[in-house]
Amino acid sequence: MVENPNEEKLLRAVAVQNARAILLARERAEKALRESEERLRVTLASIGDAVIVCDAKSRVTYLNAVAEELTGWALADAVAAPLEKVFHIVDEQTRESVPNPCARVLSEGVVVGLANHTVLIARDGTERAIDDSAAPIRDVEGNITGVILIFRDVSEKRRSERALQESEEFSRTVLEDSPDCVRILDLEGRLQFMNVNGLRLLDIDDFTAVKNQLSWSLWPEESQPVVQDSIRKALGGETASFQAFGPTAKGRPKWWDVILRPVMGENAKPVRVISVARDITESKATQEALRQSELFLRLQKRSLEMLLKGLPLKEVLEAMVCAMEAQSPRKMLAAVHLLSEDGTRFKDAIAPSLPQSYRAATEGMKIDSKTGPCCWAALTGDKVIVPDVAADAKWKAFAEFMAPLGLRSGWSAPIISSQSKVLGTFANYYSEPGGPSPQDLQAVEVLARTMALAIERKQAERAKARLAAIVESSDDAIISKDLNGIITSWNRGAERLFGYEAGEAIGRSITMLIPPERLDEEPRILESIRRGARIDHYETVRRRKDGTLIDISLTVSPMRNDQNEIIGASKIARDITERKRAEELLQSEAKHLESLVQERTAKLKAMVGELEAFSYSVSHDLRAPLRAMAGYAKALLEEAPAQLSPQHRTYLERIQRAAERLDRLTQEILTYSQLSRAEIKLQPVNLDKLAHEIVEQYPELAAHCGHIQIHSPLLPVLAHESLLTQALSNLLNNACKFVAPGTEPKVVVRTEEMGEEIRIWVEDKGIGIAPEHRDRLFKIFGRIHPESKYEGTGIGLAIVKKVGERMEGTTGFESEPGKGSRFWMQLKKPSEL
């Protein structure tokens, strides 16, 4: 029970007051509800769309003014009427009644939209295309108490839609015919359409494979940001464009120029996006080539400017290497290796980005070491590509060299001069495996050409400087002049020779050096020069500054410009005054000497003639007393043998032998002397026949004929038969004679073909000749054995040698003491051979 009656009373009072407040609150809420309902009614009445409200039995309870107009039913007439009566709808195309949406709303409790192409037939038969929906009306408990039908006249919109549809059909036809890739994207950027040409350009066989995909997802990752951004702009109502790389479905690389335009719907808001992509791969490639070409042109220009400024070649090449590295899309390190003058080894390495160890290792490297692609490029004169140093055992040494540098691939191009000489190599290295792109190769080729140009220019400068130094330091006067004879250069030699300083001479006519009586020479010289002819060592006279004349030797050559046009002449003038003087002196001496020679020759000839006559007469005249001495001695021996004592007989025999020997000697001296003077005519001689006759007919030899072996047939020779007989018989005599006592001689005669000549061998097994005697063997009276041991005059071999010489041949021998000798005479072959 309540603790305190007063408190209970109080509580009750509070409850009563609360009840009043609650009642008031409820009244306020109900009022608010009523106001809300009124607002709703007014809203429905004033709404722009037609509104029909039905109860749960599909009977009309309310129409707003628009609904009255469209249906032709007044509210008062329509209330309680079945909805189908007031709201008579048919299908626009089939003309069949369309199911009333209210029935479905009431049964399913869902919002129902009208089917497309719905036509409302008003009470007076007027037809209007309508478009709208029906929704359930629920009470506070959520029970469906009716249906609200909201609709509008869309006849005009339907006409517009038809027009739009036709327009879209037209647009679609246009799009299909477009040579570009045309895409239509929805508001999420998903691909909804692509024309046939687009599918072809992108190598897409089946559009359904890409339909509904987010458009940017079809682009490569690197292109997606710009594509997304452009689509976003187009969806925002702007026209956007971009150029991007995107390969086809089959991976063909393509560049695209894309324009995206929003397609505006109602309310001027984009409803879709049209994207037109043009294949610009070719023009992009052209642009790229152009860009690269411009880049290289700039680089060439810059390099040439650097050269013109006189910067060192290394600095120029270094700038080019750096430029190449900078323009490479991939991380690349480049190096230039210059070849030594003899082209056998690398000299300087220009590799600013590579470590010092690289330069140290490559400078001085022999190219035939074949260590890396640069060696091969220098050796073969062709570019060498190494896509992966680790993939080919050929590059093992190179791979080991590159590993510490973190490099895996590279290529090298030879730097070739305009004269097709390899000047060096240009190498590009990469840290990843892979081959060069066509652009890479083109870049390397262009740069290598530019480098060749730079190197050649530098070499030309050096050569020019060397030439200038040579010209300047020459003792000769080196002068150039134009085709009008005006002096254009003047070296120190010219200053010394002519006495004019360069400043005095340059710009003046060359005729200042020509004595007046020789002025006609200059026009002739200039005329020759204009014709391109060179004048060599033209000796003339020129005048020095001091007026003295000097003898000079002049060589004048045409000078040509780069177009090979003759622009002047270079003259080299040498002072020949001294030489002239010496020549004159020499000439007079020569003349004097010649007269002396002629005089002495005449004397000698006379002396020789006398000597020959003397020796002939001596030989001839001596023989008569000798023959008398021998004859008388013989007569005594034969006619008075009895009167002769044995001693006398011996004396007589000695006289006889001595006379005979002296006669032989005299005869041989006569023969020898005749050999020098006799006129001989060489003709083919049948040596084989001749040799056999000699052996058979010569009495000294006949005794030994069994021991002389002729290797027939002996080859014919070009000779004088009598002289050859003399020589051959002498040789055979010696071969039979010089044998050890008690030994049978053994002789072989044979011939040997020696090119255009025939060597006649006479070989024996005799006593041989000691080496110390070789030199005097063929000399007259060159005996090497005492006559007591081996009979002879000491002239035989001298005659053999002389005969050989007269028959334009040679003579010699080979010998070994105790084993025999081999004499030979080498004569020409007869021509018929």
Added chain:
Amino acid sequence: MIIPTEPIGSIPRPPQLLEAIAELGDHMHPKLDSLYEEAVRDTIKRFEATGSPVITDGEQRKYHNFWTYAVDGLANTAPDGFKIPFAAGHVRRMPRLTKGPFRYRIYADSYLDIARPYAHVPLKQAVISPSALSLMYADEEIPNYSRQQFIDDLLLEHETEVRRCLAKGAHKVQIDFTEGRLAMKLDRSGNLLNSFIALNNLALSRFSAQERRQIGVHTCPGGDYDSTHSADVDYAELLPSLFELNVGNFYIELAGEKDRPRVLRMIRENLRPEQRVFVGVVSTINPHVDTAEEVRDRVLEAAEYIPASQLGTTDDCGFSPFSDDTSTTRETAFAKIQARVEGTRMAAAILSKH
């Protein structure tokens, strides 16, 4: 067939928490937060162990009580509000509003924030009725703050609280309306009860029919220290008005009623088709732990009067609505809940066969 079964809300708090509160002398001391959270975690764990398909956080943080948790500690209140007398002789006193405007200090959805991470089955949340809090505006008019303004603020705060709970996924939001019977006790004319019903209906009218299917109203004689404040008021005086509330669910104390068939008949006569009634099948003030069979029989008994499609089971009341955490132990509470769950399932199985 499944007969839904749900708890009412409160579970006695664990001793550790109670000791700490006693020691600190302030049930809102920040140092207690971790202990409160541990109590919630343990309660949910044990609740789920009973097999109850729907659980609560045991209202562990509604320490003050289920009635004034939202306003306890407000600066514009005084402790000398109305006293709620109980049959056992003790009273509970409401705070009195001293000046406007009226605002809740705590919305019950904050309890869901703590409980949700631990729960594996649906959580329901109990809130206090606007009618209960309407008694905070005392007899005298508050200067510059009319009773009209107070009622408007009260409705707004209640609506806010219910919407917040629904938004945080409460399986049901249960409005505790134990003052219904008390109203009849105070005012036999029924005017006070009618005004309470009107006030609560004003609040419920702010929700859609769909939302109201997730809202229920609980009524009981008001248990505290195993006693009630209005058990002496006949249900016959209450139920016809109670069912005028535009709400989808009712949670009605029944197990503790002496003549259950009579009450069931009254329910049957007043229950509307779109409404479900959860009848109490375990008594929260009777220390006897109901068996599953007893529960089963009570459910079967209820099913004789109420269509099974509109029937559910519940506890008669919370086990500790006024922070009486010792009269009934946690073990007893969970044992009774388990009996409710099992008994209901047994009854459903039997009813399925018919």
